Every structure is written in structure tokens, then in C-alpha cells.
Amino acid sequence: MSKPNFDSxxxxxxxxxxxxxxxxxxxxxxxxxxxxxxxGKVTVRVVLTTPACPLKEKIKQDVIAAITxxxxxxxxxxxxxxxxxxxxxxxxxxxxxxxxxPGVTHIIAVSSGKGGVGxxxxxxxxxxxxxxxxxxxxxxxxxxxxPNIPTMMGVTENPKLIKDPVKGEMxxxxxxxxxxxxxxxxxxxxxxxxxxxxxxxxNILNQFCTRVDWGNLDYLILxxxxxxxxxxxxxxxxxxxxxxxxxxxPQEVALQDVRKxxxxxxxxxxxxxxxxENMSYFTGDDQKRYHIFGQGGGEMLAKKFNAKLLAQMPLVxxxxxxxxxxxxxxxxxxxxxxxxxxxxxxxxxxxxxxxLDSKQNQSxxxxxxxx
Ligand SMILES: Nc1ncnc2c1ncn2[C@@H]1O[C@H](COP(=O)(O)OP(=O)(O)OP(=O)(O)O)[C@@H](O)[C@H]1O
Ligand SMILES: [Mg+2]
Numbered sequence: 001m002s003k004p005n006f007d008s009x010x011x012x013x014x015x016x017x018x019x020x021x022x023x024x025x026x027x028x029x030x031x032x033x034x035x036x037x038x039x040g041k042v043t044v045r046v047v048l049t050t051p052a053c054p055l056k057e058k059i060k061q062d063v064i065a066a067i068t069x070x071x072x073x074x075x076x077x078x079x080x081x082x083x084x085x086x087x088x089x090x091x092x093x094x095x096x097x098x099x100x101x102p103g104v105t106h107i108i109a110v111s112s113g114k115g116g117v118g119x120x121x122x123x124x125x126x127x128x129x130x131x132x133x134x135x136x137x138x139x140x141x142x143x144x145x146x147p148n149i150p151t152m153m154g155v156t157e158n159p160k161l162i163k164d165p166v167k168g169e170m171x172x173x174x175x176x177x178x179x180x181x182x183x184x185x186x187x188x189x190x191x192x193x194x195x196x197x198x199x200x201x202x203n204i205l206n207q208f209c210t211r212v213d214w215g216n217l218d219y220l221i222l223x224x225x226x227x228x229x230x231x232x233x234x235x236x237x238x239x240x241x242x243x244x245x246x247x248x249x250p251q252e253v254a255l256q257d258v259r260k261x262x263x264x265x266x267x268x269x270x271x272x273x274x275x276x277e278n279m280s281y282f283t284g285d286d287q288k289r290y291h292i293f294g295q296g297g298g299e300m301l302a303k304k305f306n307a308k309l310l311a312q313m314p315l316v317x318x319x320x321x322x323x324x325x326x327x328x329x330x331x332x333x334x335x336x337x338x339x340x341x342x343x344x345x346x347x348x349x350x351x352x353x354x355x356l357d358s359k360q361n362q363s364x365x366x367x368x369x370x371x
Contacts, residue, residue, distance in 0.1 A: 002072050003040055004036055004040060004042065004067075004070040004071065004073050006034065008070050009034065009042055009073075010026060010034065012067055012069060012070050013034075013066055013067070014026045014027070016059070017062075018055070019055055019058070020351055020355050021049070021354070021355065021358045025046065025063070028358075029047075030046055030047050030048065030049075031044060031045075031046065032044070032046075033045040039074060040073050040074030041074055041075045041076075041077070042067050042070075042073055042075070042076050042077070043076075043078075044063070044076075044077075045078075045081050046060065046063055046080055047081045047082060047083050048080065048081070048082040049084065049085050049354035049357070050133075050135065050350040050353070050354050051082040051133050051134035051218075052129075052133035052134075052135060052346055052350035052351075053082065053347070053351065054344075054348065055351075059080075060078055064076050064078055082135075084105045084106065084135065084218035084219070084354075085105070085354075086105045086106060100239065100240050101209055101212075101214060101220065102214075103215055103216045104138070104216075104217045105217065105219070106218065106220070106357070107220045107222060107239055107242055108126075108221050108222065108241070108243060108273065108349065109222040109224055109235065109241050109244040109245070109270070110222065110223055110224060110244070110245050110247060111232065111244050111245070111246055111247070111265075112226060112246055112247040112248055112257070112258055112261060113257025113258045113260045113261035114248070114258065115226035116226070117249045117279070118276075118313070119143075119224065120148045120149060120152055120223050120323070121278070121323055122247050122276055122278065122342075122345075123221050123223035124149065124152045124223075124323070124328045125330050125346075126221055126342070126345065126346050127139040127219075128153075128177045128328045128330050129342050129343045129345070129346030130349075131178035131179050132178065132330065132331075132343070133346065133350070136216055137179045137180070137217060137219050138173065138179065138182070138217045138220040138221070139153065139180070139181050139182075139220075139221045139223065140183075140212075140220060140221070140223070141182065141183030141184060141223050142205070142208070142235060143223055143225040144184040144204060144205070145225055146225065147183045147184045149181060149185065151323075151324070152323045152324075152328070153176045153177060153179065153326060154177070154326020154327055155183075157174040158174070158186050159171040159172055159174060159186055162213075169211065170211055170212065170213040171212045176326075177327075177328060177331055180214060180215070180217070182208065184204070201234060202238075205231065205234050205235060209238055209239055219350075219353075226257075228264040233268065236270055242271075242273075242357065243273040243352075243353065244265055244270055244272055245272075245274060246258055246262065246265075246272055246274075246276070246307075248277055248278070248298055248301060249277070249279045249280075249293045249297070250279070250280055250293045250294040250296065250298060251294040251297060252297070255300070255301055258301060259301070259304075262301075262305045271356055272305065272307045273308075273310070273349055273352045273356070274307055274309065274310035274349070274352060275301055275302045275309050275310060276310050276311045276313065276345065277297065277298025277299070277309065277311070278313045279293050279313070279314075279315040280293075280312040280313060281295075281314050281315065282314065282315040283314060292315065298312060308348075310345055310348050311341055311342075311344065311345040312341075313338065313341055313342070314337065314338060314341075316329075316336075316338050318332065328342075329342065330343060
């Protein structure tokens with residue numbers, strides 16, 4: 001009986017496509033440590049572009065099927081792994097910008113035109129969900145006027161200030177629910193109002209970008225203050241954001257503000273990863289869905305701006321309670337509907353980021369040395 005060899009297995013793997021990136025796994029450099037043994041056993045490690053890949057199981061099954069189809073294969077052992085990648089052309093990056101935050105692969109801003117629509121709630125649950133999927137995640141509370149993230153993440157420790165011999169004074173962020181957290185809330189006294197303007201504002205944001213030692217992160221989530229003002233513009237100028245997730249509620253006044261936000265991100269050339277419609281409905285004791293803030297706004301907005309509607313989150317008391325007590329709903333009640341929807345949202349965001357990145361990196365050469 002004929003035995004499989006390295007080339008025949010590799011040829012079979014060239015028939016397996018990543019459905020999102022629309023290329024085969026060999027071309028995408030996802031096939032590593034391929035070993036074909038004399039007894040027909042095949043082992044391989046498949047390196048996806050995110051540990052939160054929603055298609056992980058499908059790709060694994062496709063790989064097993066492709067290898068099994070090679071005549072003489074007796075057994076297949078596939079290990080699924082992930083490496084979050086970054087193209088050299090981060091979206092919106094210009095020579096005038098700093099070259100990102102050292103060690104951080106993707107920076108994702110959670111924004112909206114309007115206040116109180118759930119940006120911080122989405123930020124904490126998105127960050128915690130990505131960490132639960134196995135990614136290395138940081139969360140920067142860029143809402144320097146009303147920092148809520150330490151409370152919502154249940155962080156009790158302050159960041160440590162260390163003296164690095166090369167970088168100088170650096171903050172080491174505390175970790176909560178597997179996420180490294182940094183916030184203006186750590187640096188100001190309890191109930192003091194914060195007034196930052198012009199150069200001072202730019203300076204504090206710059207400190208956040210350069211004076212925090214994040215270590216290696218796959219994703220840094222930025223929770224932005226509401227609006228389309230100085231903070232958003234300063235950050236967009238300073239940091240090469242991979243993209244932004246726009247949060248809205250379904251009603252017209254929120255949508256009007258989010259339209260402004262769309263236009264602002266377009267001007268500064270930051271891609272919109274997608275729209276999250278929050279507080280979409282409330283399920284009563286009679287199991288009926290009540291659309292308290294109207295219906296269909298998120299969908300309409302996504303259509304108008306040719307963006308994806310990533311999620312429609314229900315209004316649920318437990319979500320608010322989780323925020324107040326520092327336990328995001330994805331850890332407070334991992335089995336509930338809201339937690340499931342936030343986990344799905346996180347996988348979609350990771351997926352869209354990988355797609356955005358691959359589009360920006362169309363011409364990446366195949367690293368043959370990896371085989
Ligand atoms: N899906 C939800 N179900 C129930 N409560 C929610 C939901 N989303 C957000 N909330 C609650 O609504 C309030 C506002 O949410 P959040 O602080 O996340 O909004 P925000 O957009 O960050 O506000 P701001 O503009 O002030 O920063 C919070 O009390 C939060 O717990
Ligand atoms: Mg907020």
C-alpha cells in the first residue's frame with residue numbers, strides 16, 4: 001500500500017480554505033510542524049489568526065478530512081493554535097503617528113456619538129470575553145472625564161510605578177478577570193472632577209500610550225468617552241487603531257449622534273469594525289420582547305454606512321448589576337443569554353479584525369522556512 005509523503009499531505013492542505021480570509025491554509029502560513037511518519041501517521045499544528053476564531057472547529061474538521069483523503073494515512077493528529085497577527089500597514093497609520101504601543105498587536109476603540117449607550121459595558125465584556133478565549137488582552141479606560149472601568153472590572157489594586165533603566169518611569173497595570181486594566185480613575189482622588197484641555201489632554205493621553213508597560217498583548221480595548229471631540233481625535237492621531245466598534249441604542253437621537261461618529265472615524269481613516277445595538281429589547285415575564293428604545297435602528301445604521309451589525313444586546317438587569325459590582329456578565333453568569341451574546345460578539349470582533357488585517361496585508365510573502 002502506498003504511504004503518504006510530506007508533499008502529498010501539503011498538497012491536500014492547499015485545498016483547505018479559511019472561509020473568512022478566502023485563501024488556503026498553506027498560503028496563509030497557518031500550517032506548522034507538519035510531520036508525516038512511515039507508518040502513515042500525520043501530525044500538524046494549525047495556527048489561526050485569533051484564539052477567538054468562530055470557525056476553529058470547522059477548520060479543524062476540514063484539515064482532518066483533507067489529510068485523511070491522502071492514500072495510506074493511518075491517523076491524523078491536529079493541534080489548533082493561534083497567533084494574533086498584524087500587518088505592517090496598521091489602519092490609519094501615518095508617518096506622523098507613533099508606531100503604536102510597544103508589544104500591542106491590535107488596538108480596538110469602543111466608541112459612540114452619545115453618552116450612556118453602553119460603551120463601557122461593551123468594553124468590559126468584550127475584553128473579558130477575548131481573555132476567556134485565550135487571548136492576551138488589555139483594557140484602557142480612555143474616558144478620562146468619567147472613568148468607570150476600575151469599578152466595572154472590580155479592580156481594587158492601583159497600578160505599580162516602576163523605574164525601568166531604559167524606559168524610565170512606567171506603570172504596570174493591575175489584572176482583573178484576566179485583563180490588564182489602566183484608567184485615569186487610578187490616578188485621581190475619589191470624587192474629584194477632571195478638567196483636561198488642549199495640550200494637557202494630549203499629554204495625559206500620550207502618557208497612557210507611552211508610560212504603561214502592557215507587556216505583550218493581542219488586543220488592547222480602548223473605552224472612549226462619548227462624543228466626537230478632542231479625546232477621540234487626539235487618540236486617532238496618536239495611535240494606529242486597527243478599528244472601532246460603534247455602540248448605539250436603537251432610537252433616533254442615539255442614531256443621529258452615531259452618524260456623526262461614523263463620519264468622524266471616516267475622516268481620520270479608522271475603519272468601523274461594526275455596530276453593536278445595545279438595549280435592543282427587554283424580555284418581560286410574559287416572555288414577550290418589548291422594544292423600549294425603538295426597533296431596527298442599528299440595522300438601518302449598519303446598512304447606511306455599509307458596516308456589519310455585530311450584535312443586538314437585550315436590556316437585562318443582571319448586566320447592569322454585573323457592571324456595578326465589578327463582575328462583567330460573562331463571568332458573573334456565564335450561561336445566561338447576555339453572556340452568550342457577548343462571547344459571540346467578541347468572536348465576531350476578533351474575526352473582523354483578522355479579516356481587516358489580512359486585507360491590509362494582501363502582499364505578505366509566504367514564509368517557507370516555517371515548514
Ligand atoms: N444591555 C444592558 N442591560 C442593562 N443595563 C445596561 C446594558 N448596557 C448598559 N447598561 C447599564 O446602563 C448604564 C450605562 O452604561 P455604560 O456606562 O456602559 O454606558 P457608556 O456609553 O459607557 O456611558 P458614558 O457615555 O457615560 O461613558 C450602566 O449603568 C450600565 O450598567
Ligand atoms: Mg463609559
